[in-house]
Amino acid sequence: MTTPQTIYCANPGAEFQEDRADLLSVMAATLDRGTYILGGEVSAFEREFAAFVGGGDCIGVANGTDAIVYALKGLGLQPGDEVVTVSHTAVATVAAIEMIGAEPVFADIDATTRCMCPKSLRSVLSPRVKAIVVVHIYGQPAQVDEIVALASEWGIPVIEDCAQAHGAMIGSRRVGSIGHISAFSFYPTKNLGALGDGGGIVVRDDTALAERIRILRQYGWKERYVSLVAGGNSRLDEVQAAILRYRLAKLNERNKRRQGVANLYNEAFIGLPITLPTEIVGTTHVYHQYVIESEERDALKEHLAKVGVIAALHYPLAVHQQPAYEGRIRGGGSLPTTEALYRRLLSLPVYPQLTPEQVEQVTRGVRSYWGK
Ligand SMILES: Cc1ncc(COP(=O)(O)O)c(C=O)c1O
DSSP, X not given: OOOOOOBOSOOHHXXXXXXXXXXXXXXXXXXXXXXOBSSHHHHHHHHXXXXXXXXXXXXXESOHHHHHHHHHHHTTOOTTOEEEEESSSOXXXXXXXXXXXXXXXXXXXXXXXXXXXXXXXXXXXXXXXXXXXXXXXXXXXXXXXXXXXXHHHHTOOEEEXXXXXXXXXXXXXXXXXXXXXXXXXXXXXXXXXXXXXXEEEEESSOHHHHHHHHHHTBTTEEETTEESSOOOBOOOBHHHXXXXXXXXXXXXXXXXXXXXXXXXXXXXXTTSSSBOOOOOTTEEOOOSSEEEEOTTHHHHHHHHHHTTBOOXXXXXXXXXXXXXXXXXXXXXXXXXXXXHHHHHEEEEOOOTTXXXXXXXXXXHHHHHHTTO
């Protein structure tokens, strides 16, 4: 009998191996052209990615955190303004808000979508709130239409944090095309991942806003060496853009493979005392993570490690529970649904290159914990 391999939640190396021959020639051709930052590959990727999301303008930036930072800057957020988001997110979402001197405020999540709860959002809105950052966590679309409707009552913009949801849909619309502006990460483990850092902003239909952000990402330049406004440096490089163009063409198919793994898990786990991720009717989940909930989460995680399945916590602590944020964010004292989820959540391996044998190893591992 062969020893089972260790299976991790994500495996960017396996994706590289699948693409290896093609990507090496894509990278070589890009390097041979002799432009390395913000050149033809970046502009072509920006056009193609904007079209994929649903139109508008895309601005490539250095990473997903900066995508939120520059979206907020472009919208004119000022130090001291409040921005409502969720505590159930990568810490990057909240870090980005504080990086511009704004103040995060937490709304609770909905237990089914695990994304921002519109009712909880309503309870924290105030005249100081100048933007909302809604996160499509794990690849599951949030209730953006309800959130945009509520935001428009207050005249404030909605930023979609799509770092975990490239290609996810609400009806026939892709996430990133519903709020006023959206932010993407292309970190290597993402559904659309580069081989280094990368990020992108999509502006739905406001060319002036897109132009402002484009200028801000490079020292406030429209024309080289002339700073019209005080900007910064957050540029996407040519090699990452070329890799992203190659992978964008494969994104739908790779998301389908993630959904295929999720379907196999859903079938195999019927009857077990765990809560499975919910596919909300009318939306398409792209399974950046496949997250179950169990009262016996820690024991199950330990059991899985013994059979070579490294399940993970996304995340071990919600943002308001992290030492850097504890006790100082408005709304952080009243997040019962978020806190209940954090006691129970567990991410199982999901990525397009998982083999049927590996899926079987995971399902056998989970089932065997309950003696099935
Ligand atoms: C929800 C969310 N927002 C923002 C980010 C930040 O992206 P990056 O790591 O590219 O800065 C990430 C990625 O970690 C994320 O998962």
